[in-house]
Amino acid sequence: PEIPVLLDAKRGDIGSTAAAYADSCLGDLGADAVTLSPLMGWDSVKPFVTEKYAGKAAFLLCKTSNPGSNDLLALDLASNQTVFEKIAQLAGKWSSEHGASLGLVVGATDQKALARVRKAAGSGVWILAPGVGAQGGDLAAAAAAGLNAQGTGLLIPVSRGISRADDPGQAAKELKEMIESSRQSVIAETAEPAATIEDYQTEFLEFSLGQGVLKFGSFVLKSGRTSPYFFNAGLFANGAALFKLGRSYASAIMSSELVDEGKPKFDIIFGPAYKGISLGAVVCASLYGDFGVDVGFAYNRKEAKDHGEGGKLVGASMEGKRILIVDDVITAGTAIRESHAMLSAIGAEAVGVAIALDRAEKRSLDDPISAVQAVARDLSIPVVSIVNLPQLQTFLEQSGRYDEMVLESVSQYRAQYGV
Structure with a gap:
């Protein structure tokens, strides 16, 4: 050679x-x-x-x-x-x-x-x-x-x-x-112990890959980092995918601290415009369909409506209620913070956030915490994800269906930027 x-x-x-x-x-x-x-x-x-x-x-x-x-x-x-x-x-x-x-x-x-x-x-x-x-x-x-x-x-x-x-x-x-x-x-x-991964998380990753929502390669992020994977929830674009997505969110929520002995610690799911609207709807339906948990659903408009019922908020009344915010990912946390402020202004209490993927990486090399950790810390609420970066690495280690270079690149990325 x-x-x-x-x-x-x-x-x-x-x-x-x-x-x-x-x-x-x-x-x-x-x-x-x-x-x-x-x-x-x-x-x-x-x-x-x-x-x-x-x-x-x-x-x-x-x-x-x-x-x-x-x-x-x-x-x-x-x-x-x-x-x-x-x-x-x-x-x-x-x-x-x-x-x-x-x-x-x-x-x-x-x-x-x-x-x-x-x-x-x-x-x-x-x-x-x-x-x-x-x-x-x-x-x-x-x-x-x-x-x-x-x-x-x-x-x-x-x-x-x-x-x-x-x-x-x-x-x-x-x-x-x-x-x-x-x-x-x-x-x-x-060597760190492998992150545990549940069946619903494995299924989520497999159908995310099948839908092209999750891809491996070389992707330049807004931060300037070159990531070995990319996640685009906007590509969950058919009935089967949305059905499975809602079930994955519901399983993650029901397995988390947002639920106590099978009873949710929230009254309403709120989906911030725009991606959060469809996500909140399918999650709300899946909680009822899979677990018999019936909670309210609400969302906001970007612009106030000046006819009909008017205003920016649509759906269940949130005043005095406990709210779970549902979104796809947290990049900088801006949308979640804005939602939290808006809910507080109407007398609602945000009690948690549910997202699809937690990238679990430092906001910068000078900042040792992730955007998700910063939201949880600053707003004093838990953030639940279907999967996170350590679990993605475990999935690749256990799968055996992907090139070793994919696992190595994800492992190195996590070692460099992970929290």
């Missing part, structure tokens, strides 16, 4: 000069990847990993193994990060925003820095960690600090330890075995 070539050039310059360096390193010399200094920002990195070199990779100098690296790279910033942690965070951000293949160079001799870089960059960024062997870096400690939960994401170059050995072939073999042993130890120590 072809052996990839990483050129340790340590380049870093303004855009036009960087483009010339990229042509020389990746074009003329044919390297597959190059090391770069990122201190001049994205425009100095861009020529190496975009456009005609979009299939190439770059490793950014982050926390190098030489003692003098502390003079600059270990300085504290006003953001309560070191310079090297900021570089690590930017590598993850640039990779996500621009679809670039960016890694980091971190000396294996400083395991504390290596661990901090892994945390700042996320699990999807590869780290080149020189320093094992002649420079005194400990392989097992470096692996524990730098590998992600899947036991990947770390390249450990060793030169003198092999080239100067009496038997270089045997030295390389022993190194390979030591790396694999360290990988397995990290995987065993960091």
